[in-house]
Amino acid sequence: MTSMFETTTNLKKLRSKDDNLLAGIDDLDSNLKEKYNSVLSIDTALNRQIVSFQANKTIPFYRWYKYKEGFSVSLLNHYFSKFGIKPGQIVLDPFAGSGASLFAASDLGIDSIGIELLPTGQELIKARNLLQNNFSDDEFSRLVSWKENKPWIDTENSDDFIVLKITNGAYTEESNVLIKKYLSCMKNENINVQKILLFTLCCILESISFTRKDGQYLRWDQRSGRCWGSIPFDKGEIKHFNDAITEKLGEIIADSKGITDSLFDFSEPTAKRGKINLIEGSCLNELQKIPDDTIDLIITSPPYCNRYDYTRTYALELAMLGVDEKKLLSLRQEMLSCTVENREKKLLEINPSWAIPLAAVESQELLQKILFFLNYKKQEKTLNNNGIPRMVKGYFYEMACVIFEFSRVLKHDARVAMVNDNVRYAGASISVDLILSDIAARFGFEVESISVLPIAKGNSSQQMGEHGRDALRKCVYTWRKK
Numbered sequence: 001m002t003s004m005f006e007t008t009t010n011l012k013k014l015r016s017k018d019d020n021l022l023a024g025i026d027d028l029d030s031n032l033k034e035k036y037n038s039v040l041s042i043d044t045a046l047n048r049q050i051v052s053f054q055a056n057k058t059i060p061f062y063r064w065y066k067y068k069e070g071f072s073v074s075l076l077n078h079y080f081s082k083f084g085i086k087p088g089q090i091v092l093d094p095f096a097g098s099g100a101s102l103f104a105a106s107d108l109g110i111d112s113i114g115i116e117l118l119p120t121g122q123e124l125i126k127a128r129n130l131l132q133n134n135f136s137d138d139e140f141s142r143l144v145s146w147k148e149n150k151p152w153i154d155t156e157n158s159d160d161f162i163v164l165k166i167t168n169g170a171y172t173e174e175s176n177v178l179i180k181k182y183l184s185c186m187k188n189e190n191i192n193v194q195k196i197l198l199f200t201l202c203c204i205l206e207s208i209s210f211t212r213k214d215g216q217y218l219r220w221d222q223r224s225g226r227c228w229g230s231i232p233f234d235k236g237e238i239k240h241f242n243d244a245i246t247e248k249l250g251e252i253i254a255d256s257k258g259i260t261d262s263l264f265d266f267s268e269p270t271a272k273r274g275k276i277n278l279i280e281g282s283c284l285n286e287l288q289k290i291p292d293d294t295i296d297l298i299i300t301s302p303p304y305c306n307r308y309d310y311t312r313t314y315a316l317e318l319a320m321l322g323v324d325e326k327k328l329l330s331l332r333q334e335m336l337s338c339t340v341e342n343r344e345k346k347l348l349e350i351n352p353s354w355a356i357p358l359a360a361v362e363s364q365e366l367l368q369k370i371l372f373f374l375n376y377k378k379q380e381k382t383l384n385n386n387g388i389p390r391m392v393k394g395y396f397y398e399m400a401c402v403i404f405e406f407s408r409v410l411k412h413d414a415r416v417a418m419v420n421d422n423v424r425y426a427g428a429s430i431s432v433d434l435i436l437s438d439i440a441a442r443f444g445f446e447v448e449s450i451s452v453l454p455i456a457k458g459n460s461s462q463q464m465g466e467h468g469r470d471a472l473r474k475c476v477y478t479w480r481k482k
């Protein structure tokens, strides 16, 4: 039997081994900070509003769908102008999301390529592109008629939609009936109008549901009967289907026809719009198909290494777009590793030349020390999830391959601008900004700036208590191809 004394001694030993390993991580982190000290600075022009979607909430087109991870238009315009990006050049966003970078470029007459894996983002980009460039007056008048006459209400027929385990019970019985009638009634329209009606439906699903998007999962309102956790959650107003859909159709018609209230900070593009080339798939497969030295700017924000699961938070929309359980699981695995469920990807099978970035990441000392520590914590059974070491490793190894491809597709002197957050696991702060920049430097990039948002990201109260109050940096990094 172990005595209390022995238990306490063992605990102390464990603690001191933890402390030693953490101190080793801290030392390497300080060295790297020192190495990039001259380019690491707080940029007061950047704030959370500018970097995130918040600033878009009232802007025509961007307000249609709450893509919380989206870039603000002002951030994009800031970097286009800073780097002198002009019509005739090509911008690439390999994690295109809602397509904010593609549309901001297009409004300036600049062509762009976007890669996006999830159907949610893909549909958003395709719908907006269709409305802005290929939607006829007759088709607009069909949307107006749907808004005014609500034809689904009197439809007898109804069409089923996919219900996933994680979306089961998301709507009231009445909303379920109305959605099914709407889906059936849509079929009387031509294909373009159908696409926009389906997109409009996706835009309102959260507002008529018992759920709220909440980072790692969907949060359930107590009225759903699916609520768990000790504190009951009330999301506030749950909109009626008919009100939500007509209001959204109104916004979409007004913004697309340019009849939106002039109070909005928006002006019609004066130049010819730039073309948007959307590639549907994983950038791990698609980037390698882009020819060498062809891109003038990469502006992007990959998923953060923070366990945020896009396939869960966007599950309502994915199900409505026809994603079933099997497809959902495969999308989750194809995503850049950022959840504890991601299995290791066979990167060398995707592209044998990635032996180079994999060797670079194997020799990144700080990252390897962090991975060693996380694996040790896993063996000690003191990690709150055993998938964390695999996720962190997958994140950096995959990002190294992505950055390697960046260095190949960019023209000489062209830049990458990337928004990303640092993270912390088991008390180890992971300087994602410094590690990724250091990897980029090994592929011939000059790290020009690591601009830190003035107020660093807060930490969970649990982590604050256990591991002190160091704030985590949120940054925009710019790298130039030498």
Ligand SMILES: C[S@@+](CC[C@H](N)C(=O)[O-])C[C@H]1O[C@@H](n2cnc3c(N)ncnc32)[C@H](O)[C@@H]1O
Pocket (backbone or CB within 6 Å): 067, 069, 070, 071, 072, 094, 095, 096, 097, 098, 099, 100, 101, 115, 116, 117, 118, 121, 281, 282, 283, 284, 300, 301, 302, 303, 304, 310, 334, 335, 336
């Ligand atoms: C932080 S969001 C980007 C948001 C975007 N900047 C915007 O303005 O909407 C990251 C995006 O990467 C996508 N993604 C994740 N893994 C991917 C992969 N392997 N290939 C392409 N896109 C991926 C996610 O679906 C998500 O839309």
